[in-house]
Amino acid sequence: MKWRYAYFPGCSAKGTCRELDLSTHAVADLFDVELKELENPGCTGAREFRAVSEQLHLTANGRILALAEREGCDLVAVCDTCLLNLTETNRRLKADRAARDAVNRALASEGLAFKGEREVKHFLWVMTEDLGEERLKERVVRPLRGLKVAPFYGCHIQRPSTVYGAGAAGEAPALDRLCRLLGGEVVEYPGASKCCGFHVVSVEERIAVRMSGGHLSNAKSNGAQCIVTPCPLCHTVFDAYQPSIEREFRSKYEVPVLHVSQLAGLAFGLSAAAVALSRHVVGCESVLAHIGYGAAQAAASVR
Amino acid sequence: MSPSSKQTTEPDNIRVRIYRFDPETDREPRYESYEVPRTPRMRIMDVLDYIHEIKEVDFGYRWLCGTKKCGTCAVNVNGSPKLACWEEAEQEMTIEPLSNLPLVRDLVTSRDPFEAFLAKLSPLLVRRRDYPGFPEPLSEQIMAPTVHLRDCIQCLACQSACPVLQQPDSGFAGPALLVALSELAQDPRDEADRARLADEVAQVFKCVSCYECERVCPTEIPIVSEAIQPLKRLVYRRGEAAAARRAHAFLDVVKARGRAEAAPIALKTKGISLNALRLALRLMRRGKLSLVDVFPKRPSPGMEAMRKTYQSDGDAK
Numbered sequence: 265m266k267w268r269y270a271y272f273p274g275c276s277a278k279g280t281c282r283e284l285d286l287s288t289h290a291v292a293d294l295f296d297v298e299l300k301e302l303e304n305p306g307c308t309g310a311r312e313f314r315a316v317s318e319q320l321h322l323t324a325n326g327r328i329l330a331l332a333e334r335e336g337c338d339l340v341a342v343c344d345t346c347l348l349n350l351t352e353t354n355r356r357l358k359a360d361r362a363a364r365d366a367v368n369r370a371l372a373s374e375g376l377a378f379k380g381e382r383e384v385k386h387f388l389w390v391m392t393e394d395l396g397e398e399r400l401k402e403r404v405v406r407p408l409r410g411l412k413v414a415p416f417y418g419c420h421i422q423r424p425s426t427v428y429g430a431g432a433a434g435e436a437p438a439l440d441r442l443c444r445l446l447g448g449e450v451v452e453y454p455g456a457s458k459c460c461g462f463h464v465v466s467v468e469e470r471i472a473v474r475m476s477g478g479h480l481s482n483a484k485s486n487g488a489q490c491i492v493t494p495c496p497l498c499h500t501v502f503d504a505y506q507p508s509i510e511r512e513f514r515s516k517y518e519v520p521v522l523h524v525s526q527l528a529g530l531a532f533g534l535s536a537a538a539v540a541l542s543r544h545v546v547g548c549e550s551v552l553a554h555i556g557y558g559a560a561q562a563a564a565s566v567r
Numbered sequence: 568m569s570p571s572s573k574q575t576t577e578p579d580n581i582r583v584r585i586y587r588f589d590p591e592t593d594r595e596p597r598y599e600s601y602e603v604p605r606t607p608r609m610r611i612m613d614v615l616d617y618i619h620e621i622k623e624v625d626f627g628y629r630w631l632c633g634t635k636k637c638g639t640c641a642v643n644v645n646g647s648p649k650l651a652c653w654e655e656a657e658q659e660m661t662i663e664p665l666s667n668l669p670l671v672r673d674l675v676t677s678r679d680p681f682e683a684f685l686a687k688l689s690p691l692l693v694r695r696r697d698y699p700g701f702p703e704p705l706s707e708q709i710m711a712p713t714v715h716l717r718d719c720i721q722c723l724a725c726q727s728a729c730p731v732l733q734q735p736d737s738g739f740a741g742p743a744l745l746v747a748l749s750e751l752a753q754d755p756r757d758e759a760d761r762a763r764l765a766d767e768v769a770q771v772f773k774c775v776s777c778y779e780c781e782r783v784c785p786t787e788i789p790i791v792s793e794a795i796q797p798l799k800r801l802v803y804r805r806g807e808a809a810a811a812r813r814a815h816a817f818l819d820v821v822k823a824r825g826r827a828e829a830a831p832i833a834l835k836t837k838g839i840s841l842n843a844l845r846l847a848l849r850l851m852r853r854g855k856l857s858l859v860d861v862f863p864k865r866p867s868p869g870m871e872a873m874r875k876t877y878q879s880d881g882d883a884k
Contacts, residue, residue: 275829279826280829282855304873306873307827309817310817312813312814312817312818315799315800316800316814316815316818373872374873374876423779424778426781459730459779462775463774464772466813468773470734474734504849505846507849508846542854543853543854545849
């Protein structure tokens with residue numbers, strides 16, 4: 265069976281978190297999943313387009329949805345904030361005729377139209393729901409050997425309940441189930457479903473650093489050997505800003521932060537180079553050592 | 568009756584731990600445990616009343632209306648703020664006072680800082696011109712944007728759940744105050760400079776958009792989308808604020824380069840700082856940022872089409 269999706273990587277996966285794009289493709293290839301990257305899709309607007317105007321927010325996201333519809337397949341995102349912008353817009357434009365007409369008037373100049381025929385998914389859900397846990401389990405060739413993984417979900421994959429439903433928080437999150445089936449041990453700590461603070465980092469960095477630092481410190485003191493997250497914005501705060509967190513809290517954490525596709529890729533037998541593990545601020549050698557990735561191999565591919 | 572005295576052992580009993588602390592007499596907080604017989608449709612407040620009235624424990628808790636109107640009975644239950652008069656009692660409960668507010672005693676927190684901040688936001692309609700007098704005709708359409716905001720009972724559950732308020736001296740007003748401000752800001756009769764209040768006093772751009780406030784709101788107000796976003800738009804339209812400059816820079820970079828890119832946005836909004844350079848070097852060392860990222864890109868036909876579509880919306884300049 266072959267799966268086909270329109271793929272919207274978003275700015276992080278094409279910029280500061282290119283390892284997310286590379287590892288997502290690497291995992292997709294293992295399962296014969298085709299990710300058709302949209303050409304010139306623009307931007308979902310993070311939290312900025314909404315602050316400019318609601319119409320810009322709807323048009324920019326409606327445009328990406330229309331491009332996916334033209335490909336004739338569901339849309340996959342790998343960033344929590346992109347996922348929320350797209351999912352929210354998809355629901356709104358499907359239900360609100362006036363909003364849909366306004367967006368379609370703007371899209372007409374490009375010969376595009378939003379029809380409301382497709383769904384939006386995170387690549388994590390493509391793995392756990394579309395491929396299914398059985399298929400994933402069969403593919404685990406390098407189990408994580410009880411690696412203590414602290415999941416960090418990010419806000420925009422679970423809230424608000426008006427978009428994702430109120431029940432979503434109650435069931436064991438997909439990320440926990442995935443970590444377990446890969447052979448990892450899920451670390452329980454206060455903070456897994458809290459906010460990393462990314463969206464305030466450019467307003468007042470110290471607030472974001474203190475927020476994420478609290479979660480990082482909790483994860484570490486509960487035994488976490490790494491953090492795994494489905495969101496590159498959370499990744500940026502925990503990885504790229506970890507030296508700032510360490511300065512603010514006057515402690516050493518050195519907790520590697522992995523994208524979901526990187527952790528899964530390693531368990532599925534991909535090399536550290538294939539999931540681009542060298543592109544992190546906090547080195548991932550300790551994770552590789554724990555899962556028994558060849559020591560010489562590890563040294564060669566991480567540096 | 569001391570908490571260690573004879574306890575019932577009915578399996579259906581509700582087991583509850585209550586936070587006890589009187590800053591005037593106690594050296595440190597403690598928890599007291601009780602078992603309360605479950606009755607049908609028992610609320611959190613019924614459990615508190617039982618401990619107070621039947622077990623005769625003298626502890627501080629607060630309520631007034633008991634019907635989700637007055638907003639005085641919110642407490643943290645198992646770590647999440649709940650309205651005691653409205654939510655069903657859980658089998659095991661740890662009940663604590665709301666977070667991010669000064670403690671008076673046990674489960675009672677002080678509303679003083681909230682009221683003082685509210686006073687700084689001109690919490691009444693400001694009218695400078697003459698108006699036809701009372702009652703004034705108001706159409707449903709005019710009041711529609713604020714209809715949900717007027718459900719706020721100021722129980723402060725959202726203030727308790729807000730991660731930004733958890734940071735000392737954040738300067739952020741918090742969701743409940745932004746709801747109050749937004750209700751006035753979106754009222755066509757109001758003539759105060761609400762954009763300035765939102766930006767400089769309430770510091771609305773410190774909201775992290777985590778939606779924790781919406782998760783805990785007992786009256787289900789879409790706080791982020793109907794209170795906070797409209798305030799941000801107001802600040803953006805006024806154009807002077809740093810946050811408005813950032814949103815503008817973000818849009819410019821997307822139009823010029825096809826997507827958002829951290830380095831040029833930071834350069835346009837903040838210029839170069841030592842802190843930014845330190846971060847940039849850290850990212851370059853690991854190949855997360857390259858010098859190419861700050862130079863202009865040659866526009867492609869696809870980017871041109873995207874730009875036109877974005878521009879076709881009147882207010883998205």
